[in-house]
Amino acid sequence: MTVLKPSHEGRVALVTGAARGIGQAIALKLAGHGAKLVLWDMDESQETAGMIEGANLxxxxxxxSAADWERIDREVQERFGGTDIVVNNAGMGSPKPIDELDIELWRKTFSINLDAHFLSAKQFVPQMRxxxxGRFVNISSNSIGLAIPGMSHYMASKMGVIGFVRGLANDVAASGITVNAVLPSITNTRLTQDMPExxxxxxWETQAIKRFAEPSDIAGAICFLTSEDASFITGQALPVDGGQYKIS
Known part of the structure; x- marks a missing residue:
């Protein structure tokens, strides 16, 4: 009788924005499949860590910040010996019409939503090679295909994620590293709880599935893309949005 081991056993996965919401769900899903977790957030991810039975940092x-990526890499090396999976989940974005959008908010949006993905690759590609x-999954957004006013800065950064994923995938494929993007729809998190019904x-009416996405819905797709089962999938942008994004 063949005993199947957990799909992520022996892997070390770093998840940004892991304190709550989608990031927390991703961390729990990967831990449940055997991965050791590095939980990164602006605030300590104690709640998430308390829900994980296995090893975590x-x-x-x-x-x-490039300096913070370097520092955290050193901490991971000391604890786990290196990183196998990076999920760039941390992001920011709030509506701001172009008449009110200033260069400071534009640059801050890009620094978190796109520069961080570049920094993660610069830090971890060498050890994955x-x-x-290695696996990179970068969170984009299905908003890039929707008509939502006041989101030019956010959409531009999230479209940039897809371009970066495609380019990086070409650079690292020969080394056994895959790079993909996931495009969630609006998800049922703390940030959306106060939305009017x-x-x-x-x-929901613009989706095939008439409900909000749950964080676990997004986490499931990421668990697949970071597994061996997805070893021939790279450079792709996967909408996880209940059928809202229209194929063109």
Whole structure:
């Protein structure tokens, strides 16, 4: 009788924005499949860590800081010996029409939503290459295909994620590293709890599946893309949005 081991056993996964919401769900899903977790957020991810039975490391820092990526890499090396999986989940974005959008908010949005993904690759690609295995999953957004006013800065950064994923995938494929993007729809998290019910229903009506996404829905797709089962999938942008994003 063949006993199947957990799909992520022996892997070390770093998840940014892991303190709550989608990031927390991703961390719990990967831990449930055997991965050791590095939980990164601006605030300590104690709640998430308390829900994980296996080994984990809590780190704090600014994802747009190269120095913080270097520091956290050293901490992971000391604790686990290296990183196999990076999920760039941390992000920011709030509506701001172009008449009110200033260069400071534009640059801050890009630094967190896109620069962080570049910094993670610069930090971890070399060690993944040395192992001949690695996974990057970068969170974009299905908003890039929707008509939502006041989101030009956010959409531009999230579209940039897809371009970066495609380019990086070409650079690292020969080393056994895959790079993909996941495009969630509006998800049932703390940030959306105060949305009026009528506004929620208007969102659902544009989807095939008439409900908000749950964080676990997004986590499931990421668990797959970071597994061996997805070893021939790279450079792709996967909408996880209940059928809202229209194929063109």
């Amino acid at each position: 809590i780190v704090t820092g600014d994802v747009s 040395a192992k001949g295995w 009528e506004e929620k229903r208007r969102t």
